[in-house]
């Protein structure tokens with residue numbers, strides 16, 4: 001009963017459960033534009049007929065709700081207290097995208113980050129097949145919670161800006177991903193750049209280091225210009241895709257969305273059980289020290 005009455009998009013057979021694509025958005029450093037990118041990309045993917053869930057998985061500084069200009073009725077705290085199920089706290093936004101809030105402040109409630117991730121993982125089976133795409137806006141940098149969300153996703157997007165510390169922190173992040181996951185498909189987005197050339201050269205620089213020291217390659221997702229209309233939208237608490245649909249940043253993100261959809265889905269990952277089951281497994285054996293490099 002669950003799938004037949006829904007507007008199915010990229011699923012092939014109506015009776016078959018959807019197998020969502022899970023995309024994690026991460027970075028080495030905070031403030032590089034992950035949340036802005038995640039929220040607006042979710043909206044653009046929805047416009048391309050994808051049923052999208054965005055998970056605010058930045059346990060320390062989650063602010064997807066602020067960018068949407070909505071306040072969640074319930075949060076993960078309610079789930080952890082046993083008052084709500086995870087599915088019940090999923091919020092519908094006015095923009096056709098669903099949103100699962102994991103707010104800051106949650107750290108006061110329970111002992112470790114891994115417990116939060118475990119509790120999300122446990123309940124994940126109940127809703128994952130309702131979506132074509134699950135976009136996870138993670139925290140910055142190398143922490144257990146961020147990595148457990150990032151590793152094992154089909155597509156990992158790393159947002160980088162021209163700021164030197166963004167570049168070095170992104171490298172550290174990519175290195176850890178590479179150590180913990182063979183053949184990770186990592187797409188780099190150059191954000192807050194002056195023009196396309198600056199974005200391309202940032203990618204070139206990053207990819208060169210990754211080629212040389214990690215013996216792997218990044219995929220270029222595209223560039224997003226530094227655009228005042230992004231800032232204005234954040235202040236107005238409205239996604240830039242809605243407020244300024246013709247702005248440069250939105251046009252840039254449209255192109256990136258098409259590239260994301262074109263990336264192949266790797267069957268090996270899909271066959272290997274549910275994504276969040278893997279998250280739980282991974283929590284116990286992460287290599288955070290980079291000893292194997």
Ligand SMILES: Nc1ncnc2c1ncn2[C@@H]1O[C@H](COP(=O)(O)OP(=O)(O)O)[C@@H](O)[C@H]1O
Nearest residue numbers: 030031032033034035036225226227230231234
């Ligand atoms: N392309 C852009 N042009 C101008 N400002 C941007 C752009 N992308 C992000 N910003 C601004 O940078 C700040 C940090 O963005 P945010 O998405 O919250 O970063 P993160 O989630 O990585 O911490 C916000 O004020 C946002 O408006």
Ligand SMILES: [Mg+2]
Nearest residue numbers: 034035058063
């Ligand atoms: Mg953020």
